[in-house]
Amino acid sequence: MEYKQLGNHYVMRVEPGEEILEKLRELCEKEKIQVGSAVGLGAANRAVVGLFDTVHKVYKKKELTGPMEITSLVGNISTREGEVYLHFHVNLCDEEMRIWGGHMNACYVSATAEITVTKLEGTIERRMDEKIGLNLYQF
Numbered sequence: 001m002e003y004k005q006l007g008n009h010y011v012m013r014v015e016p017g018e019e020i021l022e023k024l025r026e027l028c029e030k031e032k033i034q035v036g037s038a039v040g041l042g043a044a045n046r047a048v049v050g051l052f053d054t055v056h057k058v059y060k061k062k063e064l065t066g067p068m069e070i071t072s073l074v075g076n077i078s079t080r081e082g083e084v085y086l087h088f089h090v091n092l093c094d095e096e097m098r099i100w101g102g103h104m105n106a107c108y109v110s111a112t113a114e115i116t117v118t119k120l121e122g123t124i125e126r127r128m129d130e131k132i133g134l135n136l137y138q139f
Contacts, residue, residue, distance in 0.1 A: 003027060014042070014113040019106055020073070021086055027117065028084045033077055034123045040073040042113030047092055049102035057133030064100055068092040070113060071099065077117070080126040080135055
């Protein structure tokens, strides 16, 4: 991963073989980004996406492999118990031009991924909401 800071934005490139969430976490820890957002695109060859089952309060996961375009990567950055907490969704286009997407659990770059992170001032902490089953923003 390489990146450049431009004001409160970080423009990053994730290299082949690297996992996007790992590199985003690394950037956030190094640059002390505790709250923000990110958008990106690129190419992947393996990803794990999920869908939250609101009845059973678990993520159903699906692993995707093969050549894919990352047509949309969006997410937010916050903290949980003082540690970086990433919440990202991704849409991926396969060779048949079908779109797969959902909550991003992992996404491995095949060629490149170009991501812009916007750092906001302050912090937003998350806490588990037992009723819903998710870590929600606490204001």
